[in-house]
Amino acid sequence: MEQILLTNNVKLCIIILYIVLFLITLYAYIMSKVKENSSNLFTRMKSFWIIVILFTIAFMFNKLTAVFFIMLISYLALKEFFSMIPTRRSDRRVLLWAYLSIPIQFYFIYTNWIVMFYLFIPLYLFILIPLRMVMVGDTEGFLKSCGIIHWALMTCVYTIGYFAVYFSIPNEINPQGGALGLLLFILIITISNDFMQYVFGKSMGKNKITPNVSPNKTWEGFIGGAISTAVLSMLIAPILTPLSIIQAGLVGLIIAIAGFFGDITMSAIKRDIGVKDTGALLPGHGGILDRLDSLIFTVPLFFHYIAYTNNIGILH
Amino acid sequence: MCNINKNNFIKFFFFLFIVKPFILWALGINVRGMEKLPKNGPAIIVANHNSHIDTLIIMSLFPCSTILNIHPIAAEDYFCNTKFKEFLFKTLIGIIPIKRKVVRLPKREIFKEINTALENNEIIILYPEGTRGEDNKLNDFKTGIAHIAAMNPNVPIIPLYINGPDKILPKIDAILVPFISDIYIADSIYYDNSATKIFTEKIRNIIEDLMLTHKRKETL
Numbered sequence: 001m002e003q004i005l006l007t008n009n010v011k012l013c014i015i016i017l018y019i020v021l022f023l024i025t026l027y028a029y030i031m032s033k034v035k036e037n038s039s040n041l042f043t044r045m046k047s048f049w050i051i052v053i054l055f056t057i058a059f060m061f062n063k064l065t066a067v068f069f070i071m072l073i074s075y076l077a078l079k080e081f082f083s084m085i086p087t088r089r090s091d092r093r094v095l096l097w098a099y100l101s102i103p104i105q106f107y108f109i110y111t112n113w114i115v116m117f118y119l120f121i122p123l124y125l126f127i128l129i130p131l132r133m134v135m136v137g138d139t140e141g142f143l144k145s146c147g148i149i150h151w152a153l154m155t156c157v158y159t160i161g162y163f164a165v166y167f168s169i170p171n172e173i174n175p176q177g178g179a180l181g182l183l184l185f186i187l188i189i190t191i192s193n194d195f196m197q198y199v200f201g202k203s204m205g206k207n208k209i210t211p212n213v214s215p216n217k218t219w220e221g222f223i224g225g226a227i228s229t230a231v232l233s234m235l236i237a238p239i240l241t242p243l244s245i246i247q248a249g250l251v252g253l254i255i256a257i258a259g260f261f262g263d264i265t266m267s268a269i270k271r272d273i274g275v276k277d278t279g280a281l282l283p284g285h286g287g288i289l290d291r292l293d294s295l296i297f298t299v300p301l302f303f304h305y306i307a308y309t310n311n312i313g314i315l316h
Numbered sequence: 317m318c319n320i321n322k323n324n325f326i327k328f329f330f331f332l333f334i335v336k337p338f339i340l341w342a343l344g345i346n347v348r349g350m351e352k353l354p355k356n357g358p359a360i361i362v363a364n365h366n367s368h369i370d371t372l373i374i375m376s377l378f379p380c381s382t383i384l385n386i387h388p389i390a391a392e393d394y395f396c397n398t399k400f401k402e403f404l405f406k407t408l409i410g411i412i413p414i415k416r417k418v419v420r421l422p423k424r425e426i427f428k429e430i431n432t433a434l435e436n437n438e439i440i441i442l443y444p445e446g447t448r449g450e451d452n453k454l455n456d457f458k459t460g461i462a463h464i465a466a467m468n469p470n471v472p473i474i475p476l477y478i479n480g481p482d483k484i485l486p487k488i489d490a491i492l493v494p495f496i497s498d499i500y501i502a503d504s505i506y507y508d509n510s511a512t513k514i515f516t517e518k519i520r521n522i523i524e525d526l527m528l529t530h531k532r533k534e535t536l
Contacts, residue, residue, distance in 0.1 A: 079344060096491060099494065
């Protein structure tokens, strides 16, 4: 059983994370007692605690539990996506094939068969999904359906798979934090970026960036979030990652931009379908895709940033 | 009743370890109006019917402590046509069989088992459409529900709309594909001494309203 390297720096970060979560929860609890209508933040924090505790437990044991845990998240996300979008009755068998791709994809991840991980969904399922669809033979709405299913697989299986691919990064690349340090870094940076964009947008937001897609997003929120994310990245990168200070700032900016676009891309999809939330799995957040929206863009990008700067990951 | 209750623990563990984890985790449900679900019997749950999964989902809404008191009304000609099937469904699900064919018997005799169950404070699940529908359409209701209500005027009737199982396991297909189901529960009603046809139509209208609420949400 392959163990996950837990360095002292990672342990320190996890403890700090729990303290920060505790302080925010305390604040939310006091606010919900003082003001009548602000209990939403408290509900949000309750869901957050469950997520963080589940993540901690899953990553504490070994690679198998971690990969299995990410696989379950991938399944829940894909199920949420297929339940949210209108699907043709004739596509039921095709959707079943899409579900069956999850264990295969995560088998490639667990066995470090990275090339197959890269190719399976973008190439093999790109061929297999239409193949199964023409066998059913319903041509009305064929291209639309084909596109929807492949998009669902790319977001809910391929990109979520990157969460688990981090564990195939050799620990020598990152002596301070190991593979888990890199994953922890990107999770903290992305989630705090969401939070800071929200805070800056709420407090000083005036000029809308995308009035048609997400009217809550403002230039002030975006820029404020990007600057604070870059600063936070420079602060914690030395603890968890091998990045230099300049690289860390650059990564912070890339994450801020990618996270923002991940967020509004999911908003655009929800607006297209006409739903407010993607689901109801996490009280206070909505569905699982509502929480993963920015991570879907940032986690793969950061992986490839690390892979590129360290010459790993593409063909090993 | 004794033939239903003696296999208690098999049904209990079947739901605790197999059905509930499967419905709640593998499939997923999204309930609106959970507080309107009765905590204990007697009660009659009336729902639309598109798939065998309907029954498992509705039963999974209840806590395991009351699962033994819940009995779906099932067609005798379909679920009890062989001794093995009869044994299986009575043991695992706790069904109460009913004859779908017109029989020359007094009403009390036809609904005898249902009335006994309600007298014993059990909860029954009834699909007044009489069979699984296709394409998620709400078919006409049979008047049996009104007859049962008339014989048990103090028992609350809870209309429920369920959307999703027609995609998970439709009547025409045998392969299961996971989707999240939406469940809407309406306020309970009692028999109001109106004619059976009118009362049946009243229940159908409530379920149709729930269906329209869901459709509106879908195309916000």
